[in-house]
Amino acid sequence: MRRHRPALTPIDAVPESRLAVDPVEPKQKLKLPEALLSPRQREILAMLYDREMDVSEIGKALGIDPQTVRSAHHKAMVKLRAHFKAKEK
Secondary structure, three states: OOOOOOOOOOHHHOOHHHHOOOOOOOOOOOOOOOOOOOHHHHHHHHHHHHOOOOHHHHHHHHOOOHHHHHHHHHHHHHHHHHHHHHHHO
16 A cells, blocks of 8 residues: 555646745734844845845945845844744743
């Protein structure tokens, strides 16, 4: 019985509509404490998530290296995770 498995359909043969996931909108906008993030981190998060800008676009707009944008994003996310994890307890 184990050897007789049903044939799998290749992913390319599956209609895209069966693979699509409906977007989920948040019920309310997240409010962050003022002192949690630096102004640059706030701006970078807004550009990434609200304005849906690319890292290189943000770097050009702010006059900084794209790696600096990635680093600031990472540090902001670490702070946010720590903040909200502490709130869960």
